[in-house]
Amino acid sequence: MHKKNIFRYGFLLEQLVKRNFNTKYRQSVLGILWSFLNPLLTMAVQYLVFSALFRSDISHFPVYLLTGIILFSFMNECVTLGMDAIVASGPLIKKVAMPMAVYPLSRCITALIGLGLSLIPLGGAMLLSGTPLTPALLLIPAAALLTFCFALGMSLLMCTLNVFFRDTRFLWSVASLLWTYATPIFYPITIIPAAWQPVFRLNPMYQLITFMRTIVLEGLCPSAGQWGMCLLAAALPLALGVFVFRKTQDRFVFHL
Amino acid sequence: MEKAMVEVQHVTMDFRRDCNRTTHLKEFAVNLLTGRHHIEKFRALDDVTLTVPQGCVMGLIGPNGAGKSTLLKVISGIYRPSGGQALVHGSLVPMLELGSGFDADLTGRENILLNGAILGYSKAFLLPKVEQIIDYSELRDFIDMPLKTYSSGMLARLAFSIASVVEPDVLIVDEILSVGDEHFQRKSRARMLELMKGSSRAVIFVSHNLQQLREMCDRVIWLDHGRIRMQGAAGEVCDAYEREAAAT
Ligand SMILES: Nc1ncnc2c1ncn2[C@@H]1O[C@H](COP(=O)(O)OP(=O)(O)O)[C@@H](O)[C@H]1O
Ligand SMILES: [Mg+2]
Numbered sequence: 001m002h003k004k005n006i007f008r009y010g011f012l013l014e015q016l017v018k019r020n021f022n023t024k025y026r027q028s029v030l031g032i033l034w035s036f037l038n039p040l041l042t043m044a045v046q047y048l049v050f051s052a053l054f055r056s057d058i059s060h061f062p063v064y065l066l067t068g069i070i071l072f073s074f075m076n077e078c079v080t081l082g083m084d085a086i087v088a089s090g091p092l093i094k095k096v097a098m099p100m101a102v103y104p105l106s107r108c109i110t111a112l113i114g115l116g117l118s119l120i121p122l123g124g125a126m127l128l129s130g131t132p133l134t135p136a137l138l139l140i141p142a143a144a145l146l147t148f149c150f151a152l153g154m155s156l157l158m159c160t161l162n163v164f165f166r167d168t169r170f171l172w173s174v175a176s177l178l179w180t181y182a183t184p185i186f187y188p189i190t191i192i193p194a195a196w197q198p199v200f201r202l203n204p205m206y207q208l209i210t211f212m213r214t215i216v217l218e219g220l221c222p223s224a225g226q227w228g229m230c231l232l233a234a235a236l237p238l239a240l241g242v243f244v245f246r247k248t249q250d251r252f253v254f255h256l
Numbered sequence: 257m258e259k260a261m262v263e264v265q266h267v268t269m270d271f272r273r274d275c276n277r278t279t280h281l282k283e284f285a286v287n288l289l290t291g292r293h294h295i296e297k298f299r300a301l302d303d304v305t306l307t308v309p310q311g312c313v314m315g316l317i318g319p320n321g322a323g324k325s326t327l328l329k330v331i332s333g334i335y336r337p338s339g340g341q342a343l344v345h346g347s348l349v350p351m352l353e354l355g356s357g358f359d360a361d362l363t364g365r366e367n368i369l370l371n372g373a374i375l376g377y378s379k380a381f382l383l384p385k386v387e388q389i390i391d392y393s394e395l396r397d398f399i400d401m402p403l404k405t406y407s408s409g410m411l412a413r414l415a416f417s418i419a420s421v422v423e424p425d426v427l428i429v430d431e432i433l434s435v436g437d438e439h440f441q442r443k444s445r446a447r448m449l450e451l452m453k454g455s456s457r458a459v460i461f462v463s464h465n466l467q468q469l470r471e472m473c474d475r476v477i478w479l480d481h482g483r484i485r486m487q488g489a490a491g492e493v494c495d496a497y498e499r500e501a502a503a504t
Contacts (some may be wrong), residue, residue, distance in 0.1 A: 097333030
């Protein structure tokens with residue numbers, strides 16, 4: 001049915017992204033400034049708390065922290081916002097036919113723009129801490145895109161679950177908290193017991209953050225192995241998310 | 257007869273009426289374990305077949321719960337039928353509840369773009385029409401204010417103006433709308449009639465007003481308990497419906 005073909009709804013997607021962006025930035029007094037401050041403040045707190053423990057192991061610790069914080073909170077925002085997208089648009093979905101994926105997708109795109117903005121404080125931190133600026137930084141869009149695909153996949157899955165079971169958001173708030181601690185954001189993976197490290201490396205967010213850190217901190221193009229892991233981490237969840245969403249979307253309307 | 261714009265072929269619509277409807281993972285898990293998950297089906301449409309040709313105004317009549325709204329939703333693509341199929345040839349605008357996509361924090365002008373996009377209009381189509389929509393709604397003085405400052409009558413005006421600038425191939429109307437103050441009600445009704453009279457389009461509309469159906473429709477379908485009870489020329493079906501209503 002042509003009404004459900006998402007590629008004909010580029011204009012709607014554009015309008016929804018604009019709307020999300022406006023509600024996010026127009027309403028808070030600090031506006032865009034807040035999206036700069038937020039990762040910086042988180043980084044500052046973590047720096048104060050953890051620098052005594054890990055600074056000697058990690059060079060440019062503030063930049064190390066910031067890359068992890070920015071990527072993880074981007075993923076978290078995609079899932080948290082995207083998860084609610086269908087339920088929040090329920091009244092509309094019951095009245096007008098349209099491809100429902102526009103709702104979670106538009107929210108993830110809004111978060112992606114936010115990620116772009118948070119590269120500005122990252123750049124600032126790199127300059128201040130004397131992290132060398134290298135041509136490898138041109139690969140940042142690739143890291144962002146891979147993380148976007150992973151986050152969109154997660155977002156579609158959680159969004160589907162949330163339509164059928166409204167307590168999904170509580171499940172997610174617990175899960176995302178545990179996930180934050182299980183991801184080496186403010187610690188190096190080397191502090192994990194050797195036997196457990198392979199398990200921690202299966203975490204897609206670990207792979208994606210490490211990919212980003214290779215680019216930003218080491219100034220290198222990630223290895224073929226890293227590219228492979230990250231492509232898998234992006235493609236598999238996205239494929240699963242799209243599959244599950246498409247399979248069940250005709251039934252959403254009866255649960256809204 | 258001219259070409260068919262809407263073809264409904266053997267459409268059946270079953271709703272699940274879950275006796276203990278689970279909306280929580282926790283309950284679902286408990287029900288799964290105790291084996292207490294019982295689903296009852298309810299057939300709201302039963303083997304409905306109809307065709308609406310170009311230029312035809314098709315009325316839909318029937319008691320409450322007959323399945324009229326459900327049928328319109330199947331045709332609009334909001335519900336996927338459990339059986340059969342509904343084909344629509346051309347663009348379709350559902351005039352079901354208008355303005356459901358409005359965002360109170362955006363201005364009237366921004367909402368025109370958002371709501372138009374929701375209805376599936378393209379950018380190229382909508383942008384040149386924005387001024388026309390504003391003029392038609394007679395809300396130019398308020399158009400750059402957030403929608404939360406609008407009265408409900410003003411909202412209805414804006415919604416109707418957005419939905420009615422299009423010249424859709426298929427128009428779906430659930431009860432003729434009367435929106436806004438008396439002046440705007442007359443104006444919107446006239447526009448509705450104008451839209452419905454267009455010879456290139458097909459219209460399906462639900463009404464309980466037999467007078468209106470006789471005047472406006474070429475054909476009428478009488479729906480009862482999800483089945484087509486009768487279909488034919490407007491006068492005939494309305495007479496039969498009226499006789500039955502009088503008898504009971
Ligand atoms: N989403 C739904 N879930 C379960 N039952 C529904 C749903 N929508 C409608 N029904 C049932 O289907 C029947 C037809 O409803 P409807 O099409 O709204 O009737 P009408 O518009 O002719 O008054 C009613 O018995 C109603 O309870
Ligand atoms: Mg109805």
